[in-house]
Amino acid sequence: xxxxxxxxxxxxxxxxxxxxxxxxxxxxxxxxxxxxxxxxxxxxxxxxxxxxxxxxxxxxxxxxxxxxxxxxxxxxxxxxxxxxxxxxxxxxxxxxxxxxxxxxxxxxxxxxxxxxxxxxxxxxxxxxxxxxxxxxxxxxxxxxxxxxxxxxxxxxxxxxxxxxxxxxxxxxxxxxxxxxxxxxxxxxxxxxxxxxxxxxxxxxxxxxxxxxxxxxxxxxxxxxxxxxxxxxxxxxxxxxxxxxxxxxxxxxxxxxxxxxxxxxxxxxxxxxxxxxxxxxxxxxxxxxxxxxxxxxxxxxxxxxxxxxxxxxxxxxxxxxxxxxxxxxxxxxxxxxxxxxxxxxxxxxxxxxxxxxxxxxxxxxxxxxxxxxxxxxxxxxxxxxxxxxxxxxxxxxxxxxxxxxxxxxxxxxxxxxxxxxxxxxxxxxxxxxxxxxxxxxxxxxxxxxxxxxxxxxxxxxxxxxxxxxxxxxxxxxxxxxxxxx
Amino acid sequence: xxxxxxxxxxxxxxxxxxxxxxxxxxxxxxxxxxxxxxxxxxxxxxxxxxxxxxxxxxxxxxxxxxxxxxxxxxxxxxxxxxxxxxxxxxxxxxxxxxxxxxxxxxxxxxxxxxxxxxxxxxxxxxxxxxxxxxxxxxxxxxxxxxxxxxxxxxxxxxxxxxxxxxxxxxxxxxxxxxxxxxxxxxxxxxxxxxxxxxxxxxxxxxxxxxxxxxxxxxxxxxxxxxxxxxxxxxxxxxxxxxxxxxxxxxxxxxxxxxxxxxxxxxxxxxxxxxxxxxxxxxxxxxxxxxxxxxxxxxxxxxxxxxxxxxxxxxxxxxxxxxxxxxxxxxxxxxxxxxxxxxxxxxxxxxxxxxxxxxxxxxxxxxxxxxxxxxxxxxxxxxxxxxxxxxxxxxxxxxxxxxxxxxxxxxxxxxxxxxxxxxxxxxxxxxxxxxxxxxxxxxxxxx
Numbered sequence: 001x002x003x004x005x006x007x008x009x010x011x012x013x014x015x016x017x018x019x020x021x022x023x024x025x026x027x028x029x030x031x032x033x034x035x036x037x038x039x040x041x042x043x044x045x046x047x048x049x050x051x052x053x054x055x056x057x058x059x060x061x062x063x064x065x066x067x068x069x070x071x072x073x074x075x076x077x078x079x080x081x082x083x084x085x086x087x088x089x090x091x092x093x094x095x096x097x098x099x100x101x102x103x104x105x106x107x108x109x110x111x112x113x114x115x116x117x118x119x120x121x122x123x124x125x126x127x128x129x130x131x132x133x134x135x136x137x138x139x140x141x142x143x144x145x146x147x148x149x150x151x152x153x154x155x156x157x158x159x160x161x162x163x164x165x166x167x168x169x170x171x172x173x174x175x176x177x178x179x180x181x182x183x184x185x186x187x188x189x190x191x192x193x194x195x196x197x198x199x200x201x202x203x204x205x206x207x208x209x210x211x212x213x214x215x216x217x218x219x220x221x222x223x224x225x226x227x228x229x230x231x232x233x234x235x236x237x238x239x240x241x242x243x244x245x246x247x248x249x250x251x252x253x254x255x256x257x258x259x260x261x262x263x264x265x266x267x268x269x270x271x272x273x274x275x276x277x278x279x280x281x282x283x284x285x286x287x288x289x290x291x292x293x294x295x296x297x298x299x300x301x302x303x304x305x306x307x308x309x310x311x312x313x314x315x316x317x318x319x320x321x322x323x324x325x326x327x328x329x330x331x332x333x334x335x336x337x338x339x340x341x342x343x344x345x346x347x348x349x350x351x352x353x354x355x356x357x358x359x360x361x362x363x364x365x366x367x368x369x370x371x372x373x374x375x376x377x378x379x380x381x382x383x384x385x386x387x388x389x390x391x392x393x394x395x396x397x398x399x400x401x402x403x404x405x406x407x408x409x410x411x412x413x414x415x416x417x418x419x420x421x422x423x424x425x426x427x428x429x430x431x432x433x434x435x436x437x438x439x440x441x442x443x444x445x446x447x448x449x450x451x452x453x454x455x456x457x458x459x460x461x462x463x464x465x466x467x468x469x470x471x472x473x474x475x476x477x478x479x480x481x482x483x484x
Numbered sequence: 485x486x487x488x489x490x491x492x493x494x495x496x497x498x499x500x501x502x503x504x505x506x507x508x509x510x511x512x513x514x515x516x517x518x519x520x521x522x523x524x525x526x527x528x529x530x531x532x533x534x535x536x537x538x539x540x541x542x543x544x545x546x547x548x549x550x551x552x553x554x555x556x557x558x559x560x561x562x563x564x565x566x567x568x569x570x571x572x573x574x575x576x577x578x579x580x581x582x583x584x585x586x587x588x589x590x591x592x593x594x595x596x597x598x599x600x601x602x603x604x605x606x607x608x609x610x611x612x613x614x615x616x617x618x619x620x621x622x623x624x625x626x627x628x629x630x631x632x633x634x635x636x637x638x639x640x641x642x643x644x645x646x647x648x649x650x651x652x653x654x655x656x657x658x659x660x661x662x663x664x665x666x667x668x669x670x671x672x673x674x675x676x677x678x679x680x681x682x683x684x685x686x687x688x689x690x691x692x693x694x695x696x697x698x699x700x701x702x703x704x705x706x707x708x709x710x711x712x713x714x715x716x717x718x719x720x721x722x723x724x725x726x727x728x729x730x731x732x733x734x735x736x737x738x739x740x741x742x743x744x745x746x747x748x749x750x751x752x753x754x755x756x757x758x759x760x761x762x763x764x765x766x767x768x769x770x771x772x773x774x775x776x777x778x779x780x781x782x783x784x785x786x787x788x789x790x791x792x793x794x795x796x797x798x799x800x801x802x803x804x805x806x807x808x809x810x811x812x813x814x815x816x817x818x819x820x821x822x823x824x825x826x827x828x829x830x831x832x833x834x835x836x837x838x839x840x841x842x843x844x845x846x847x848x849x850x851x852x853x854x855x856x857x858x859x860x861x862x863x864x865x866x867x868x869x870x871x872x873x874x875x876x877x878x879x880x881x882x883x884x885x886x887x888x889x890x891x892x893x894x895x896x897x898x899x900x901x902x903x904x905x906x907x908x909x910x911x912x913x914x915x916x917x918x919x920x921x922x923x924x925x926x927x928x929x930x
Contacts, residue, residue: 005575025718025822028829030853034696035719040818042592048554051814055558055582055807062578064566072568080566083518087525088742089556095534097542098744099883101875104538107531108743114528121510133604133745134800136787144642174787174797178615180646183792220500251498252505267800275804276579277569277764278602279746296889310888317638321545321607321733322744334525340515349494356497357485373500400575408571411788429485452772457574459771464573467769467781471758473598475588478768 003068003403006060007458012475016044061458062276063405069427069435073377073408073420074169074216076246076268081338084272084331093330098322102307108326109306113299115333122245122344123262123285124255129294130324132282135243136171137319138263139210141284143179144316145261145293146208146237152314159207159236165193167216167412169243181207188414191217191370191379193227202234212241213257214248214375216412216420218355228258237261237290242283245269246424247352247376250345260287270332281328295319350425351376354432358423361436365443369415377422379415380407385443390450392417395442397461398453402438535741538880539911541835543689543857543902544633545606546744547714547736550905551812555738558811559804569764569800573779574771580778583766583803586810593713594730595721596752600763601780602806603749603798606710606733607636610681611643612751612762612796613708613729614651617679619760619795621706624649627671627680629663631656631687634887636710640681649678661686661850661859663694669701677702683710684719687885688850689857689900691719699726713737713750713809714828715855717821729753738812739805748805759785762796824905828856831903831912838916844923845870849898859885862897864923871899873922879915 024038046054063070070077087093096108116128132138143162150156162176166185173183186197192215202209209231213221221227231238240254240262246269254262266272267280274280286294296315297308308323339347352375359368359378366380382392396406396419408420423432442450454461472478491497498506516524540548559565563578570576583601590599603609614626628640630653640651652671655664663682671677680702682695699707708729709722714736716722722730734748735741753761759782767781787794813821836858839847844864848854860882862870867884874881882901907915 010581025819026826028718028826028855029833031691031719031855032693032696032853034725035691035693035853037716037718037720037822040822041589041717041813043589043813043818045817045819046814048552048815051811052554052557054814055811056561058578058581059558059561059563060578061581062563062567063572063575064563066562066566070568072571075568077568081518083521085560085565087522087529090526090529091536092529092532092534094740094742095536095548096532096743097535097540097548097741097880098546099542099544100533100535100880101871104533104875104880105743107529110528110531111525118512121512124507133608133747133802134798136797136799137604137608140797141642144645147645169799170786170788170791170794171797171799173792174790174794177792177794178643178646178797180648220498222500222502225502225504248501250510251507252501253507256507257505265800273565273804274568274800275802276564276567276576276807277583277803278801279604279803279805280800281745308888311890313890316642318607318635319639319642320605320745321633321635321639321747325745326743327740327746330525334521336512337516337521337524338518341510341512343515344510344512349497352497353485353489353494356489360489373497396572397574400572405575406572432485454574458577459574459773459775459777461772462573462777462779463769463771464779464781467767467779468783470769471765471782472768473587473758473765473781474584474591476591476597 003401003456005457008057008061010054010057012478017042068404069423069431070405071407071421071423071435072405073422074243076422076424078271078424079426080271080273081335084334087334088327088330106306109299111330111333112323113301113306115329116299118336119283119285122249122253124253125262125285125287127286127291127294129284129298130329131295131319132263132284133320133325134278134280134282135263135265136175138282138284139171139175139241140178141295141319142239142261142263143175143181143208145290147179148293148316149290150207159205161205162208162210163201163206164210166414168210169212169216169241172210172241191219192221193223195223195226198227198230202230202236204235206234206236208237208239210239210241212244214244217370217379218374218377219370220375224257243268244376247348249348251348254285255287261290266328266332271335272328272331279325279328281325281332297323347425354423354425354427358421358432358436362439365440377420380419380421381415382417382419388447390447392419394450394453398442398445398450399438400454401456402442404435404438535880536906538878539914540880540904540906541882541901541915542880544883544900545733546741548741548904548906549736551738551740552815554815555808555811559808564804564807570780573777577778579803580766582807582810584768584778586806587766589810589813590750590752593716593721594752595723596730597755598758599752600761600765602802603751603763604802605747605749606731607639609731609749609751610636610710611639613731614640614643614679616729616753616757616760616762617706617708618647618649620757621678623676623678625677626651627654627668627677629654629656629682629686631661632683633687660852661688661690662692662852665694665697665701668698672702672705677705679706679708681708681710685712685715685855685857688859690850690852690854692852696725714821714825717818718825734809738808746802746805748802748809758782760795763798764801825855828903831907832856832858835901835903835912835915838912839919842916842919842923845919857900857902859898859900862899867897867899870922874918877918879918881915
């Protein structure tokens with residue numbers, strides 16, 4: 001299979017717009033002089049077909065799931081069902097204002113309530129809030145809940161530390177810092193939490209231990225019950241990063257593993273589209289200790305009616321406007337209905353099977369650190385390529401020429417020249433075999449070709465160093481540069 | 485594949501999950517066929533009444549605005565819709581270029597130097613702005629208008645709580661709803677203020693002339709303006725009156741209200757703040773052949789590199805909604821946008837005139853300029869009763885500005901009313917008539 005991405009030479013916008021229109025928009029009644037715009041916003045006046053062509057052409061220079069396999073580890077790039085797209089665009093879903101009277105939005109509240117009930121079962125935790133916009137947003141809210149809990153117990157001055165393994169997603173320490181905590185990394189042993197290191201690290205300063213399970217090495221933390229005992233024994237809370245939930249749907253749950261609070265990514269596990277970087281939909285699930293701190297409002301059912309409940313005195317309050325990304329929640333609800341009890345469990349089984357199958361085949365090409373049985377994703381090390389003067393980055397770029405996406409690279413940092421591969425349940429056996437063959441061709445190609453890759457994408461290898469050294473961040477910067 | 489792996493059952497794949505951590509059944513319903521999913525979801529959605537069934541006067545940060553069909557046609561392109569964050573720029577030039585255009589547009593609208601590629605919503609963008617101010621200025625106090633929507637104050641207090649910062653409220657003049665500039669001057673003189681936020685229009689829907697004098701009162705303390713993007717098509721770019729950071733809610737450009745999400749956080753700042761700024765940023769560069777290319781840049785600010793020292797934890801943002809923003813603006817065009825704002829302002833003034841004579845209602849409540857929204861105050865009965873009465877007559881008459889938390893802030897019977905594209909003269913008259921009956925007057929013409 002040969003692959004060639006489109007390359008369109010779309011004109012820069014400033015070619016289409018006069019540098020100064022010199023024309024002011026109409027003055028509106030009562031607006032003081034100092035508040036009046038002196039000139040229309042500088043942006044081109046285009047007709048509808050021009051706009052459609054421009055963005056259609058840009059779309060042809062973009063790789064999506066429906067273009068080819070997209071094995072970004074920890075990102076769970078699965079197929080986003082079309083039926084969810086159709087439902088989210090229904091007029092009685094899309095044209096609902098968040099401040100409409102509850103009596104006119106009973107269906108929306110019911111969807112939120114029903115999705116929460118399903119997620120209560122999936123997480124094994126009694127209460128769920130759909131308010132966060134994304135995973136990191138849910139993490140951050142979780143830590144604010146932990147903070148509120150310890151403040152109430154008069155322990156916030158003492159419990160100032162958040163612990164996390166060195167395999168943690170970068171968002172974990174960043175969220176902890178934003179919530180005002182100092183972070184301490186626990187060094188892993190064989191890719192998993194080292195219990196002795198954890199025991200030595202916990203203390204009465206520990207507010208929370210943040211853990212992803214399966215972790216970013218693709219390994220299930222089999223000592224999870226002991227980890228929970230250690231953290232709880234020190235009086236700390238245990239936080240579940242749900243980025244990798246896909247591997248354990250219906251097998252185990254954060255609640256069963258002993259976590260006190262969790263976030264899930266509906267845009268991963270529940271197949272809502274990632275939109276080129278967002279929007280996502282985070283979910284907060286909490287055990288009985290932390291549930292009172294969940295954001296308001298909560299959706300409650302009284303008889304056959306649904307309403308928004310703001311009477312939660314211990315709640316941390318709001319973390320965004322309105323109630324969450326309803327458009328995404330609706331898509332996730334449709335996904336959950338479609339799969340149901342057995343389907344959700346099958347997702348875990350199939351994603352783990354896919355992962356182990358591809359791992360066993362790619363393991364013949366590059367070394368795999370740690371134990372062989374993995375969950376939904378696995379790690380490879382590109383370190384042996386160094387002998388040929390090739391790096392993991394070159395391999396990633398060469399894969400793009402095969403019409404597939406590259407894995408996550410250089411993460412987690414405990415593996416030299418890491419590649420993190422996740423091919424979820426929606427990839428067929430044929431697609432997996434195709435990926436393996438593409439990988440084989442890429443890894444055995446000549447150093448010259450690997451260095452020259454990619455050649456089939458809209459542009460050749462992008463100079464990221466130059467972008468950071470001489471930041472050009474808008475048309476204004478480019479225009480200034482073009483003049484000088 | 486199981487044969488290839490030499491395993492007999494799926495169970496063997498989970499041998500590493502301890503028995504004590506295993507669950508039996510989830511206890512949810514069996515799966516459905518696609519056709520049944522559609523029927524089931526439609527049955528529930530039928531219990532909603534979309535805002536298009538009403539004469540809709542709802543506004544605030546979420547806009548009930550028409551979305552041209554072409555916006556959704558672009559957003560439905562699977563290359564945009566189903567892509568991840570553009571970590572491999574060579575394969576993702578389309579989204580990178582669109583986000584670069586989005587950043588460029590917000591730079592043009594605000595007059596600032598640098599915009600990021602989006603945050604979750606306007607409220608969290610304000611929260612990130614608060615944190616940015618603290619990185620570039622010493623202090624523990626952040627000032628916001630008392631008239632800011634309660635939801636945003638709550639979000640800001642959450643952003644402030646981690647680093648031990650305080651959000652304080654600037655009182656407003658009871659007649660105009662405008663900022664008390666003396667309070668701001670006194671606070672800044674007392675020291676420890678690291679930033680001030682003001683919204684345009686403000687929480688009452690008004691354009692407060694005091695905002696133009698704010699920067700002079702602040703000196704080197706950073707000024708954050710939370711601006712409605714449509715207003716900026718006719719109002720001066722906030723940089724022209726001293727804004728150091730401009731945030732906003734961008735949903736009204738090309739995204740349906742969808743019961744409040746997804747929304748779009750807009751963020752721009754001065755160039756000297758860029759390395760302290762939150763969020764993804766797209767930059768222009770060259771490829772190996774010397775051709776123009778785009779990539780995520782200044783990533784050393786970000787969580788996946790800098791971890792606990794990152795400028796923000798944000799990873800997933802609102803890229804697709806940012807795309808909707810720039811596609812919408814391109815379809816409507818700068819003149820069309822200004823015309824739309826002018827039309828909404830005209831309707832709002834017509835509504836204010838129609839409501840002005842209604843007994844028991846102060847409309848507008850505040851004596852200050854406004855564009856498409858203003859606040860009314862119900863003097864007879866409650867705001868809730870007033871809105872119920874309107875709803876029963878097919879009118880979504882606005883939303884109460886009261887904090888719904890029991891024992892929260894002082895109760896108010898104020899209602900924010902917005903002119904929308906969905907209403908005309910007939911609906912405005914209908915509103916005025918219903919307002920009269922709600923407050924005990926006679927039906928007009930009866």
